[in-house]
Amino acid sequence: MIDWIESVLHITVQMGTLYLLASLGEIYAERSGILNLGLEGMMIMGAALSFIFTLAYGHFAAIIISIAAGILMSLVLAVMAIHMRLNQVVAGLAITMLGLGLSGFLAFPDIRKNILLSLNPALPEQALMTQEAPKLPEISIPLLSNIPIIGRAFFHHNVLVYVSYIAALVMWFILFKTRIGLSLRSVGEDPATADSLGVNVFLVRYLATVISGGFAGLAGAYLFIGFHPFWQEGMTAGKGFIALALVILSTWNPLRAVLGAYLFGGIDTVQYRLQLFGLGAQSPYFLAMLPYLITIITLILISFENLRKRIGVPKSLGIPYSREQD
Amino acid sequence: MSRKINTPFGVIRIERRAAYPRHIAVLTTLLAVLLAFLAVAIILVLIGIDFTAAFTLIVESFTKPELMLNSVKQAIPICLSALGLGIAFKMNFWNIGAEGQIYVGMIASTGVVLLHAYYGLFDEHVLLPLMFLTSFALGGLWCLLPAFLKAKMNVNEILTTLMLNYVAILLVDYLIHGPWRDPGGYGFPLSIKFPDYAKLLFLFGDTAYTGLLMAILGAAAAYLIMDHSKLGFEIKVVGQNLNVARYSGIDVSKVIMFGAFIAGGLAGIGGLSIVSGIIGRLRPRASPGYGYTAIIVAALAGLNPWLIVLASIFFGGLLTAGDVLQASMNIPKTVIQMMQAIIFLFILMGEVFKRYRIVFEGKSGGDMP
Numbered sequence: 116m117i118d119w120i121e122s123v124l125h126i127t128v129q130m131g132t133l134y135l136l137a138s139l140g141e142i143y144a145e146r147s148g149i150l151n152l153g154l155e156g157m158m159i160m161g162a163a164l165s166f167i168f169t170l171a172y173g174h175f176a177a178i179i180i181s182i183a184a185g186i187l188m189s190l191v192l193a194v195m196a197i198h199m200r201l202n203q204v205v206a207g208l209a210i211t212m213l214g215l216g217l218s219g220f221l222a223f224p225d226i227r228k229n230i231l232l233s234l235n236p237a238l239p240e241q242a243l244m245t246q247e248a249p250k251l252p253e254i255s256i257p258l259l260s261n262i263p264i265i266g267r268a269f270f271h272h273n274v275l276v277y278v279s280y281i282a283a284l285v286m287w288f289i290l291f292k293t294r295i296g297l298s299l300r301s302v303g304e305d306p307a308t309a310d311s312l313g314v315n316v317f318l319v320r321y322l323a324t325v326i327s328g329g330f331a332g333l334a335g336a337y338l339f340i341g342f343h344p345f346w347q348e349g350m351t352a353g354k355g356f357i358a359l360a361l362v363i364l365s366t367w368n369p370l371r372a373v374l375g376a377y378l379f380g381g382i383d384t385v386q387y388r389l390q391l392f393g394l395g396a397q398s399p400y401f402l403a404m405l406p407y408l409i410t411i412i413t414l415i416l417i418s419f420e421n422l423r424k425r426i427g428v429p430k431s432l433g434i435p436y437s438r439e440q441d
Numbered sequence: 442m443s444r445k446i447n448t449p450f451g452v453i454r455i456e457r458r459a460a461y462p463r464h465i466a467v468l469t470t471l472l473a474v475l476l477a478f479l480a481v482a483i484i485l486v487l488i489g490i491d492f493t494a495a496f497t498l499i500v501e502s503f504t505k506p507e508l509m510l511n512s513v514k515q516a517i518p519i520c521l522s523a524l525g526l527g528i529a530f531k532m533n534f535w536n537i538g539a540e541g542q543i544y545v546g547m548i549a550s551t552g553v554v555l556l557h558a559y560y561g562l563f564d565e566h567v568l569l570p571l572m573f574l575t576s577f578a579l580g581g582l583w584c585l586l587p588a589f590l591k592a593k594m595n596v597n598e599i600l601t602t603l604m605l606n607y608v609a610i611l612l613v614d615y616l617i618h619g620p621w622r623d624p625g626g627y628g629f630p631l632s633i634k635f636p637d638y639a640k641l642l643f644l645f646g647d648t649a650y651t652g653l654l655m656a657i658l659g660a661a662a663a664y665l666i667m668d669h670s671k672l673g674f675e676i677k678v679v680g681q682n683l684n685v686a687r688y689s690g691i692d693v694s695k696v697i698m699f700g701a702f703i704a705g706g707l708a709g710i711g712g713l714s715i716v717s718g719i720i721g722r723l724r725p726r727a728s729p730g731y732g733y734t735a736i737i738v739a740a741l742a743g744l745n746p747w748l749i750v751l752a753s754i755f756f757g758g759l760l761t762a763g764d765v766l767q768a769s770m771n772i773p774k775t776v777i778q779m780m781q782a783i784i785f786l787f788i789l790m791g792e793v794f795k796r797y798r799i800v801f802e803g804k805s806g807g808d809m810p
Binding site: 152191195199201202204205206208210212213215216218219220223225226229230248269345348352356359360363400401403404407408410411414415418419 | 484488535569594595596597600601603604605607608611612614615616644646687737740746771772773775776777778779780781782783785786789790792793805
């Protein structure tokens, strides 16, 4: 029984890390007033590129390239949302579509083979044909990983999981305890006032969007080399949108996002376990709906004005800022 | 409102346009499509693929009759959903849930067929009209929920409609893996095949013609609603200025809910056109994202119903071309998805040129800010 609990917790953290990484960046973007709906597309690009680059140059290069791709895509979004002042939702959706199409194209066997050969001509034939790549090694933290039940669950993982722990703490600290965080939140709250107080609204929004892109790319890399190193077209399967939902559930707070991430990760894990045991053939579908339904309920709850104020929903989320009066 | 940028070649001024000139809209749209083709061509060349052969195949899917029929078939659900989106977007109701509304439309029409097949309910002749009715109603209700939440409680409709997409897709997964699975289907997750009288064959006995008729009727309905009805007028006012709408006595929340119901209903019929037109039965993931493609189509057509019909046939053709490319040249059909996304991005960026005008003033010298 204890073994079973241990392994469920372990997978819960593994699943949850995916959501956590993606939503940490998104929290920053949304706190600055930018809704990055391109998350799903940036994640899948991260997954596809980490597949290709792990085979060609190894894990480190793969992670760097995935982050870079996320940043590049978020820059496109930033230009469209901040400078061109286009509808962020539609722009983000277009980026997601682009990511889904481009990743499927690049990782398609024949195309991938061409790319791999031009990246690294010395690759063996087997590496050109495979749908798999080596997974990131798991590292046990000495002492901590020996704690009964939770030790293995939290301290026997690959490096990206530990990155997510540290990132959550650091990003919470920056957001709520530093001047930079205050500027970021003020830009999402009331950009005109922030501007008059000398905060560079455009710069802050650019940086926040880029951070969300970088984390989305990292989440994609984690999905592939850290969790499920077997390529399937469209393998993010809406997980980017679940991360988007998680941002709302966490009410734009990095530490609460940790809890929410493991809640959603736990739902995923239980769903797979139930299927494994053949328990209630239909229940997995309803369990899988839970993250979406929980999000809708959260959205309804935060629509109440006094709750909104207490939580601190970014007031200017989704509204472009311009100095001209129009 | 104008901004000046000094360059070594003179002053460039960016001015806000007073009105959207129509020729600019047409020009930017065509340019967006052209640039997207160019971008894809460049990518193909970089990968080392003979792009002229690929583009010949793409053109053929618009010229060969049998491929054209397939294109039209694929265009039907896109077109109907996009017509609905055209109405929703006009009132700034950002419904990105057409995909989910398509799925519940499929549930509704399949449900009616199964009631008929398993329990002998409904006469053969009323079956199809009943399917239209229920899929419209259920699609409409699926869109009404977020509209209600937006109108009454100011809940962001973008996120709710998006989340409901996944709920609808999972609902279909459940039904088709569970109670609706064909008992004689060897355990495959498929419903029974629809009988011919429950299929869209009433024009020339072909789904493509029947669907084309539906698309044109849908466009006519959308045109009449938007340009010749009180509701359409109110929708436009709500979309242009919420305060004006309120002061002039329009019941804003009622308009939003009505408009959303119609929008979702049209997408629901789009779902019907998949199960009783393209596939002839229900299966999981029956829509490869038609509801999302519809968003691009609505944007490409500038929300005009007649242009939506044309644009969706164009996109249906691209989807067909994708299948052909993969089958005959081993180029993944995701290349088409990529092309559509690039078209979308360029159209969006083109909005800027509709809103602003760039004036080149040459070297004037004295006119410094």
